[in-house]
Amino acid sequence: MMQQGAGAWLERGRAQVLRGDVDGAMATFAAALAEHPGSADLVVALAGLEWQRGRTSDAEARLQGLLEREQGQLAAAFLLARLQREQARMGAVERTLRAVDWRAARVGERIQAIELLDDCGRKRAALDLAEAAIGVHADDARLHAYAGMLAMQLGEFELARERYAFALRNDPRALEWQSAYGYAVSKRYADGDDADFALMQDFVARPQLADAARASVLFGLGKMHDDVGRPALAAENLREANRLVAAQLPWSAKDWRRLVAARLDAKAIASSTSVGSDDDFAPVFVLGLPRSGTTLVADWLARHPAVCNRGELPLVARLAADVARAANPAVAREAAARMYRIQVREDDTQARWFIDKQPLNFLHVDFILAALPHARIVYCRRHVRDTALSIWMQHFAGPEYAFAYDFERIAAVAQGEQRLRTAALQRHGARVREVSYEDFVADPLAATNALATWIGLPPHDFSRTSAAERVISTASAWQARQPVHARSIGRWRTYADYLPELLGFADD
Missing domain, CATH: 3.40.50.300 (P-loop containing nucleotide triphosphate hydrolases)
Known part of the structure; x- marks a missing residue:
């Protein structure tokens, strides 16, 4: 029998998945790998279905094997990292993504990995990856904004301000990413004549600024006025900031009171006796x-x-x-x-x-x-x-x-x-x-x-x-x-x- 190309096998297996025949698709991909053992696409496809069927050990071993051979296989790395995250193995997620060869990766793929590490609570690894990405894609404001946020959370305030400042200088969308707020709260201001006050006022004055972004800037400006002992100006800016956000977020006092009453009226719950103990x-x-x-x-x-x-x-x-x-x-x-x-x-x-x-x-x-x-x-x-x-x-x-x-x-x-x-x-x-x-x-x-x-x-x-x-x-x-x-x-x-x-x- 003439061998099929790996692409033909992939199309056949994916069509089976679309019909709901997952087991048939797994058999198809397994047969395809027997003919094309070097196909990374087939490995990832089969591993994804094994994970779906609960065969996580098989999926992980398959993906690990591929990544040992080809460290730049991003699809395999992301699938393995998500499998590990589902099992709350956040350390394994970090090890997987740190081991990747990122040299050929696009900015979007790097940001995807940064976000995944961030979601897993691996802030240091996420910042390290962001900083490495900036070394390659130095002009991308998204990377700078993300690095600023992570540096802030890790207490590296000077780095946070540097990264936020770059994003604010080079991309108007940085205001929507709350970079101005991050920039303002990464420092305690002591001088009311600091140039940052004029910078923030300039941001607020932008006519096309969306309400959410304007509120973020005003929160930052209010904090800065509070730092230097100007409560009247702080209150003025914060009142407008709060008004803008409250208008976007409905909230019901009646529903809140009902929730509290339900909690207070609830009967005592018997304690668990197995796992919880x-x-x-x-x-x-x-x-x-x-x-x-x-x-x-x-x-x-x-x-x-x-x-x-x-x-x-x-x-x-x-x-x-x-x-x-x-x-x-x-x-x-x-x-x-x-x-x-x-x-x-x-x-x-x-x-x-x-x-x-x-x-x-x-x-x-x-x-x-x-x-x-x-x-x-x-x-x-x-x-x-x-x-x-x-x-x-x-x-x-x-x-x-x-x-x-x-x-x-x-x-x-x-x-x-x-x-x-x-x-x-x-x-x-x-x-x-x-x-x-x-x-x-x-x-x-x-x-x-x-x-x-x-x-x-x-x-x-x-x-x-x-x-x-x-x-x-x-x-x-x-x-x-x-x-x-x-x-x-x-x-x-x-x-x-x-x-x-x-x-x-x-x-x-």
Whole structure:
């Protein structure tokens, strides 16, 4: 029988896939590889179907073999990295993409890899790849903007400003990528005559600037005015920024109150007894209103070598929603606990204590403590007027923070959070510990030692920072790396004349 070309085999197998005959397509590709063992396209096609059929070990071995022979096979590298990401093997994802020969790669392919590493939380690897890409494609503003964001999260502020500045100088789209905001928050300004003020004003004045981009610039400009002690101008810019964002993000106070009421009225959930009770896995959830000190507390706890800080994970809300929809909640909760453990542990550490500092997890305390019996909740609390002001002054990412751009919305969320906090302390007092922001900044070492003892961490000198690299991907990327200070306590009073809405919050 005359041999078919590899392309003909590919067309035949793909047609079978389109008809829903996956098993037939796998047989076709296997037969094709017997004739064309050197075809990378056939290897990738068969490995993709093996992964789809749950034969992940076969798929991984096939792709690894191809990449050992041809390090520049990007399709194989991306498929292998995605397979590894699905299994929460983020270290393996990094190793796979670092080993690729990128010399022939296009800019879009490099950005795709940077985004994948970023999504996997491998910020250093993503920045390294971005910097290497800039060495080849020095004029691409997208690479500079992405490198600026990653450098900011890694605390490399000078590099962040350099990269953001290039993007802003060379591509008008950089304003839509929030590069101006990143540029503004990567430095604490001390001089009101700094040339950056004129630069930001020029950006705001651009007539064709979209509302989202204009809001981003105004948030940055407001922060700069605040830095140099001009609260009136800061409030003016921030009020317009918040108005623009709030207009784009609908939010219902009625729906919020119903959600809080449902949480408060829910019956107690029986704790899981199998996967969730794993003695080797003790997650620590640091939560509370945004800007209440969650990043600060998590960062101090993560100085302990036995603690791994995973940052603000989106897992709990999604898993809780899956359980709520399930026909058998108990079984679904066991599956959710198993999934949470896999996703949080990843493959790069043997730690027992893992920090999840998603602030909005305060909506899911009952679910967390039922699914994960070894979990502990660190509930952060801060003076509500200071908290409200700090929330309002930040430009958050994600629709879950739609409440953050209007003081009435913030007040409704703060009231609901206070009710949920009270209920959590009453229901789960032994597993929930409240931490005052004001007390913490007064003596962070004593506060951290007390928390560590309560959590059950081995003794450690928290006055020494951990050797592990600190990645802060939240709105607190700059502040959390500065020495602890009490300047933000009572800060609302500076703005009371310009933001009278603050007086509507309870004076706690």
